[in-house]
Amino acid sequence: MSTTRRRPSRDTAAAVRYRIAVDNPHSHLFSVTLTVERPAARQRFALPVWIPGSYLVREFSQHLQGLDARQGGQAVALKQLDKHRWQADNAAGQALELRYQVYAFDASVRTAFLDATRGFFNATSTCLRALGLEDRPHALTLERGNAPEDWQAASGLGAARTDEHGFGDYLAADYDELADCPFTLGRFFSAEFVAGGVPHRFVLTGAGGWVDTERLIEDTRRVCEAQIAFWHGDGAPPFGRYVFMLHASGDGYGGLEHRNSTALICQRNDLPRAGAKDRALKASDGYTTLLGLISHEYFHTWNVKRLRPAEFARYDYDAENYTELLWFFEGFTSYYDDLFLRRAGLIDDATYLQLVAKNINQVNQTPGRLLQSVAQASFDAWVKYYRVGENTPNATVSYYTKGALVALCLDLTLRDEGQGSLDEVMRELWRRCDGGPLRESEVRAALRRVGGRAYGAELADWVHGTGGLPAERLLKARGAKVQHDAAPLAQRLGLRVGEAGGALHIKTVLRGGAAEAAGFAAGDEWLGVEFAPARRGAPAEAWRVARLDEVDALRGARPRLTALVSRDRQILRLALHWPEEQQALRLGVDDAARLAAWLNA
Numbered sequence: 001m002s003t004t005r006r007r008p009s010r011d012t013a014a015a016v017r018y019r020i021a022v023d024n025p026h027s028h029l030f031s032v033t034l035t036v037e038r039p040a041a042r043q044r045f046a047l048p049v050w051i052p053g054s055y056l057v058r059e060f061s062q063h064l065q066g067l068d069a070r071q072g073g074q075a076v077a078l079k080q081l082d083k084h085r086w087q088a089d090n091a092a093g094q095a096l097e098l099r100y101q102v103y104a105f106d107a108s109v110r111t112a113f114l115d116a117t118r119g120f121f122n123a124t125s126t127c128l129r130a131l132g133l134e135d136r137p138h139a140l141t142l143e144r145g146n147a148p149e150d151w152q153a154a155s156g157l158g159a160a161r162t163d164e165h166g167f168g169d170y171l172a173a174d175y176d177e178l179a180d181c182p183f184t185l186g187r188f189f190s191a192e193f194v195a196g197g198v199p200h201r202f203v204l205t206g207a208g209g210w211v212d213t214e215r216l217i218e219d220t221r222r223v224c225e226a227q228i229a230f231w232h233g234d235g236a237p238p239f240g241r242y243v244f245m246l247h248a249s250g251d252g253y254g255g256l257e258h259r260n261s262t263a264l265i266c267q268r269n270d271l272p273r274a275g276a277k278d279r280a281l282k283a284s285d286g287y288t289t290l291l292g293l294i295s296h297e298y299f300h301t302w303n304v305k306r307l308r309p310a311e312f313a314r315y316d317y318d319a320e321n322y323t324e325l326l327w328f329f330e331g332f333t334s335y336y337d338d339l340f341l342r343r344a345g346l347i348d349d350a351t352y353l354q355l356v357a358k359n360i361n362q363v364n365q366t367p368g369r370l371l372q373s374v375a376q377a378s379f380d381a382w383v384k385y386y387r388v389g390e391n392t393p394n395a396t397v398s399y400y401t402k403g404a405l406v407a408l409c410l411d412l413t414l415r416d417e418g419q420g421s422l423d424e425v426m427r428e429l430w431r432r433c434d435g436g437p438l439r440e441s442e443v444r445a446a447l448r449r450v451g452g453r454a455y456g457a458e459l460a461d462w463v464h465g466t467g468g469l470p471a472e473r474l475l476k477a478r479g480a481k482v483q484h485d486a487a488p489l490a491q492r493l494g495l496r497v498g499e500a501g502g503a504l505h506i507k508t509v510l511r512g513g514a515a516e517a518a519g520f521a522a523g524d525e526w527l528g529v530e531f532a533p534a535r536r537g538a539p540a541e542a543w544r545v546a547r548l549d550e551v552d553a554l555r556g557a558r559p560r561l562t563a564l565v566s567r568d569r570q571i572l573r574l575a576l577h578w579p580e581e582q583q584a585l586r587l588g589v590d591d592a593a594r595l596a597a598w599l600n601a
Contacts, residue, residue: 013037014139014171016130021145022185025116028105031145034098036130041092044131046085048124048179048317053256053304054110056386057320059083060125063112067100084318086128102126107249109182109256109263118186118205118247119147120263123178129317134175141169142183150187154203156243156261157181176315180259180305184245189213193221196228199241206248212272220244222344223295230340230423231302231430238306238435244294255293257300264297266290283346291346292355296337303336304329307429310437325440326378327463331403332426334359335411342599349595353480353587356408360471361584362401365491367511369397374406375464390522393496394511405469406462410447410455412474415598420450423601475587479594484583489548492582495520502546506565514579521567529554530562530573 016036023031036043047061061084069076069088076096077089090096104112104121112121127140139160142153144167153166157178162168172178189204191213202217228237243261252265270286283291309323342352363369377385377399384396411422428446429438440459447455461467476482490497494513498505506524509516520526529551530542542564543554555561555578563574589595 013137015133015136016175017139017141018127019141019143020121020126021143022114022119022147022151023101023145025114025119025146028103028114030102030104030112030114030119030121030126032100032102032126032128034100034128034130036096036133038093039088039090039096039130040132041090042087043090043096044081044085044087045098045128046131046318047128049084049319050317050321051110051122051124051256052180052312052315052321053258053300054386055320055326055381057382058110060111063103063125064128065101065103067098069096069098071096085131098128100128107252107265109254109265116148118184118188119151120182120184120245120247122182122263123175124317127175127178129175136174138172138175138178139169140172140178142167147185148187151185152188152190153183153185154188154190154201154243154245155181155183156241156258157183177259179315179317181261182245182256182258182263184247184263191217193217195221195224195242196232196237198228198237198239200224200244201241202244202246204246204248207268207271210273210275211248212274215272219291219344219346220294222346223291223340224298226340226344227295227298227302231427237301239301242298242301246294253289253293255297257297257305259301259305262294262297262300264293266293282348282351288341288347288351288355291341292337295340296333299333299336299340300329302430302435303333303426306435307433307438308436310439313437320382322379322382324375324378325438326381327374327399327403327406328438328440328443330400331374331405332407332422334400334404335407335422339599343601349589349592349599352599353475353589356471356475357585357587359401359404363397363405363469364585365487365510366397367394368392369402370466372396373464373466374399374402374462377402390508393508402469405471409462409469409471409474410458412478412598413455413458414447414451416474416477417451419452421601424450472585476590478598479589479591481588481590483586483588485586487582487584489552491584492579493548493576494579495548497526497548499547504546504548514577518563518574518576519572520563520565520574524565524567524572526551526563526565527571528564530564531555531558532560 019033021031023029047064049057049059067078069078071090071094079087081087088096102112104114107113111125157170157172160169160171184203184205186205191202193200202220239260241260246264246266248266248268248271251267255262255264270290272287309325311321311323315321338352338355341347374397377397407422414420414422425446428450429442433442462469472482494510494515495506496508498507504526506520506522506526508522509520526545528542528544530540533540545551560577563576565572565574
């Protein structure tokens with residue numbers, strides 16, 4: 001069943017109408033007027049508690065204020081039923097109007113933001129649902145309000161009638177479509193390109209004139225062309241237009257997928273710079289990361305927005321929506337995001353293999369991989385993945401990173417057995433599921449059809465178990481050079497630290513490491529090190545430290561030391577036995593021809 005919906009015509013009568021205006025940028029307030037043309041008696045309203053694609057109950061209603069209702073010019077009582085639902089004491093059939101404000105100061109892609117420089121909002125955090133009318137057409141009028149005169153607006157939502165700046169009337173087939181089309185506002189760079197015969201728009205806020213926008217747009221176009229060809233060959237994608245909304249900030253990063261758009265955040269320093277003498281030069285690590293993010297969210301246009309877990313066939317906006325399949329929808333997307341950078345010619349073989357090695361090392365250096373399967377991690381996303389704490393690496397594994405390695409291992413296994421590839425499995429799933437809800441049983445069936453055998457043992461071990469993955473062996477057979485270097489010092493000690501302001505703070509103590517055995521705890525400040533006297537009668541040796549590498553330099557070849565730490569204002573002396581050497585994976589190119597058959601597919 002396809003989840004693509006027909007767009008309403010301009011003449012379609014909307015059952016629910018929203019008017020959203022910039023109220024006060026300095027107070028970070030949007031004003032919202034909601035009109036229900038023919039409400040039920042005692043009409044109920046609810047604001048979503050989460051946004052699809054970000055699996056955490058975020059309680060958006062905490063930012064709603066000043067809610068009141070009127071009908072026929074008279075005030076109507078509103079009763080709050082719980083944390084996110086209200087009931088109006090109204091009569092049936094006569095237009096009912098609600099007014100309220102939304103405080104918008106979350107700079108992420110998940111909610112809403114407004115200040116004097118820009119605005120952004122998702123309907124899930126600004127638009128109350130009129131319960132019982134969610135499947136009827138919805139209209140949204142975006143008003144400039146108190147926004148600066150030179151602000152523009154952009155969205156993937158279909159415009160019914162707007163001015164040249166993007167303010168005006170928009171239409172959605174239902175609440176789901178409205179919820180899936182965020183808006184960005186401000187002074188922005190905008191450019192258009194065509195990929196797969198479909199117009200794409202790229203909107204960039206928060207950046208300076210030094211950005212090489214031509215390179216950014218061209219590189220994005222190449223990713224889009226490669227992915228459309230992957231899914232449809234010479235056919236058209238399942239959308240008529242697409243909008244990238246990228247905000248450049250000082251230190252932010254993230255993205256959220258939507259049916260025909262994506263909201264992205266990157267660090268300004270990661271954007272390509274204009275004036276470079278040779279655009280063919282290797283992209284910076286930061287820019288490669290940004291391109292990977294763009295590729296990731298665009299791939300989601302197929303894999304999670306259309307192909308989606310059967311449990312997400314219809315979103316329940318009022319509670320958690322559980323699935324064990326995020327290893328497939330997020331993990332497989334994480335596998336293909338960097339792979340498409342290679343296939344689009346934006347990175348070379350060596351750079352791609354470095355990204356794969358980074359992923360493998362990240363999983364191997366997470367003790368939680370031995371405790372939690374990636375299927376469990378998917379189900380537990382609501383309580384673990386987005387609630388990061390000092391014990392997170394010890395208790396869970398990322399369905400992004402390990403899911404990507406599962407995809408890698410399945411792809412290389414299929415190729416080594418000469419029966420196909422994961423590319424064919426993905427397209428088979430698209431055809432068999434008609435670009436709609438998907439179950440794990442259908443993944444298993446597609447693997448069998450393409451690979452010619454059951455892959456139950458691999459899925460049981462790699463997805464539902466906590467065993468290791470044969471990534472190194474498969475990569476070596478595919479033409480990668482597999483080498484091992486000394487692991488980073490923090491990893492060898494079993495620590496994750498913060499080094500700032502001349503202080504060394506312990507952020508995480510990894511399970512089974514030397515630091516845990518010594519008694520370190522998250523929150524400790526590592527003040528110094530002390531060594532036993534070099535000879536009888538000599539004084540003990542003690543030094544102040546501010547960085548982890550200073551500890552190693554002072555230690556020399558001595559196998560043990562005493563760590564001086566501050567915990568709750570007490571000074572503790574911890575006996576630390578220096579660990580044995582540990583290794584980290586490094587990948588390079590061994591056989592370019594064998595690699596090409598995979599990477600340039």
